[in-house]
Structure formats: C-alpha cells, structure tokens
Amino acid sequence: MSPRTIRERTLAARFRGLTALPTMMRIGFHEAMAYRAELFVWMLTTTMPLVMLPLWLAVAETGPVGGYDGDHFVAYFLVAFVVRQLTAVWASYTLNYEVVHGTLAMRLMRPVHPFWSYAVESLSAIPLRLVIALPVSLIVLVVTAGRHLPSDPAVMLLGLLAIAGAWCIAFFANVAIGALSLFTQSSLKLVDAWLAGYFVMSGYLVPLSLFPPAIRDLPNWLPFRYQLGFPVELWTGALDRDAVFVQLGAQWCWVATLACLAAIVWNRGLARFSAVSG
C-alpha cells in the first residue's frame, strides 16, 4: 500500500466515527432504553438543584438575595437541572471498568477511535433524559412566565452552543481522567475529586454571583463554571450578548485545552497500557 493511500485511509479512519454515527447513536439509544430503569435512578441522583431550590426560596422569602428573587431562584435551579441532564457524561467510569476487566481490548480492535464510541454512549441517552428535562423546562416557562429567559434571539442561539460546550468540557474531562486508569488501573478517586470541584465551583449548589467577594472571581478561572453556571446564567437571562461572547470564548478555550489534555493522556496511557498489560 502506498504512503498516500495509507495517509488517506488514516484520515478516513479519524472520521469513520462520523459516518458510522447514525447507526452508533441508534444502537446506543436501544442500549439506553435497555438500561432505562438504571438511568432514571441515576437521574434521581442529579436532582440536587431541585433540593437546593426550596432552601434558597426560603432564604429569599424576606427579600431578594444578591439580586435573586423567588422567581429567579426557580428559573436558575430548574435550568441547572436541565443543563445537568443534557451534559451528563460517564466515560470515566466506563474506561475504568474496561481497564480493570480487560474489555478495552475489544474496543481497541475496532477501526474507529474509541472517543467516538464513548461520546455516543453519553449522547444517545439524551433523548431519554429529555423525557424529564422537557417538562421541567416547560415548568420554568410557566412559573416564571418567560421573565427570566434571554430576550435576545441571538443569545438563545448562542445558548445552544454554550450547552454543546458544556457537554464537551464534561466529555473531555471524563476521558482525560478516565484515561489515567491506563497508568494507575483506577482513577475513580480523581473522578470524585472532579465532581467535588464541579458541585462547589460550577454553580450547581449556589449561584456563583452569591459567592463571597473574596472568591467570586475564582470560578472564572476554572472549567466547572463553563460546564454549568455559564449556560444556566445565559438561559436565565443574566448575561447580555457581549458577556455571552466573552464567556463563550473562555468556555471553548477550556474545551480545546481539555480536548488536547484528553488526547495526550489517552495516547500516552495507551502506549503504557500496551507496554505492560494490553
């Protein structure tokens, strides 16, 4: 085979996941349906924003807190719940399982980059998650009468990009941390550490603008905010178009950084894995 043919076929392999995507998504959806009971139980574990909501509503009874009134809290935490549903990724758990049980070998023997299949596993569960997320979105609209939705249609369009960016951050962080198991056999404790950072610094439990002034800027320099807080603020009308552009830029810088990190950890991890265990 000539070097040119090899180059062309290698390039084709990179995008093979794209051509196989519709079938992979369809099979992935069937798999999500098979695990629907487990999925719904898992969704119950992501209801923390719904738990935080009554607490903050109670605090806001005597008056707005940091600019948030009752309506605003309802919109914020319900949108946070929806964004969490749409950006859930569990590739780090899958990777850890496959490394420990040796089933990664079967994935590696397929002529499609494993990143595609990990991505599809998470993405194909979104339709099922929408079964919960869509009614919740409707509740936000009815309860707040649309008062906290962005008024600028361009911002709404950018909001879709912000959710895609949030998913990408979750995905590449998951792959990067999961791929560390190729070095250490298990990286689940690091997954816990990432989740701890996410819960505190993303705006999942507390809107970031309510942070004490001394640490209010800190989340801007970490990826967690762009995984949840930023899209939630955007969809609750807290950001104007200029602010959205700035934060979208920062978000996609994090996407690029984490994508590079995931690729590096994966390639090095795989070389080590192939050197010691296969």
Place this chain on the structure above:
Amino acid sequence: MTPGPDIVVSKLRKEYRVAKREPGFAAAFRALFRRSYEKVVAVDDIDFHIAAGERVGFLGPNGAGKTTTLKMLAGLLHPTSGSCTVSGFVPRERRTAFLESVTLVLGQKQQLLWDLPPVDTFELNRAIYQIPRKDFDARVAELVTLLDLGDLVNKPTRELSLGERMKCELVAALLHGPRVLFLDEPTIGLDVTMQATVRDFVRAYNERHGATLVLTSHYMEDVLALCPRILVIDKGALSYDGSVEALVSRVRPDKRITARLAKPVERADLERFGVIIAHEPTRAVISVPQAELAERAQAMLASLPLLDFEVASAPLEEVLSELFARTRAARESA
C-alpha cells in the same frame, strides 16, 4: 504456488517489570517509599513465519507466553524488542486497514452488547467496518446458517447460554471478512458438543475464505482438530515448530497397544511384549518401539486371549510434558 508468509515474527521479545514485595506490614510500609521490581521475560526472542491460509496452534502451559504473543500480533501489546508483521502491517501501529483485515476473539471477553440482541452488535459492526448492506446481509445469513443460530440472534445476549454467546461472538468477529483470525481460548467453558461445533465452524471458515488462523487453547482436541502445525511455547521460548505427528515421533516415538483380554493375564506374561503403561486383570496398555510394532503385535495376537486390540501414539499431553521437561533440563544444564 506456495503462498508467501502472512505473519513474520523475528526475535520477538516481551518483558514486564513486576513489583515485588515481601509479605507483612513492615514490607508493605517500606514499599510505600521504595519499591523493588523484577524483570519477567514473557516472550523470549522467538522467530516464526506463518503462511497465508495456514492454521497454527500455540500450545504451552499457563503463563508460557501464548496469549502475550497473540496480543502482540493483534497490536494490543507492544514488543519490548524484535519485530512482527501481519499481512505486511506492523500491528502496534494499529492502522485502519490492519484492523479491518484481522479479528480477535478472546474466549473470556466479549464484544456483544449485553442487554441487546446480537443482531444489534452485528449492525453496529456493519456501520463501523462500513460493510455494504448487501454483503452484510449475505454474510450474516451465511454465518448464522453455518452456526445453526436461527432466531437466537434476536434474543438479548444476556439470555443466551455460554455456547450460544460464543457462536454469536464468532459471527460478530467475522462479519467484516477478516483474512487473519486470532482466537484465544475460543472454546473455554463450552461443553464437548459445542466445542466440536465451534471447531468445525472455524475450519469451514478457513477453508472457504482462505483465512490465516492463529489459535491458543488449553484443549488439546481444539489444536489437534484444527491445526496441522503447532508452535510449542514454554517459559516464553519456542521449543517446537512443526506438525503434531512429527512432534510425537520425535519425543515419544513408541506406539501404545491397548489390549482388552478375554480372561485375566499376569503382568509378568505381558512384559515380554513391551513396557507396561497400565495393567488391569483384563486390560493392558503396552508401549512398543515403533520399529518392532508389527512383530510384537503379531506375537500378542498369537499368544494372548484378545477381545480387542488398538494401536495409537502417546497422548499429546504426555508428549508435551516430556518436551517441557527436556527443554527445562537442557536450559538448566546450559
């Protein structure tokens, strides 16, 4: 025309660094700060060629290096030194064309989606390997018929028996028409009938498609039934490469005569025919030099009250044990 080598292995070596620790709390504490390692040679500079379409079996005890060699050929493990090529590809580069031309079946790992019917895994592989729909349908039909799977492919994988799952694994692994098959313990845990089905199927696939087959198995029957050529690996080194018959002639050239007797015969009366391997009142197994087989057999027929008489080679297990013992003795004396 003799086909050229499909698999070329030259001075292939694989070493592992294994952490070593003494038992006990103090050793565990010391290991926190200072670990000691030892080098384990899993595959020790082996060389061999396999021609296109050949069926070759790796034999050896547990930990001999069979699966490590197979994984290096499949590109899952990187060699420490030496080289191997499969159909002209360097496996560790894992090029798409290489992955499309080989398949790996691990008896203890599965690619079938657990909660979905096997047809969904087949469909997934169709998309990933970009198999045209017409070819895909024809191949599924052919493989399902050959393995007599019928409607089983529509049942969730979790509801299939181990044997049914392995048959479906084989379909999933062969849909893309691989030219090289790496099978690691494909019949492990299967009952005797299912083992025979899998063997027949693999042989039929090899004959129909001219695919190269590399097999490892602990079941001698698998290797005997499928592989005209065997590679015996012990402690990472290649101790034999050739046919089963030649191995038996080389290591245990004597023949075994199993005699079933109409009435009890004393051991002393049988010893003049050869070395007694087993003796019961009305049954005896006697080892006889191959060159004197006809003469001794005639003598037995003439002088013993025989009901039944059978001549065979020494069992392969015994031949291999003898080979391993000789190789180790030679290594130790060296």
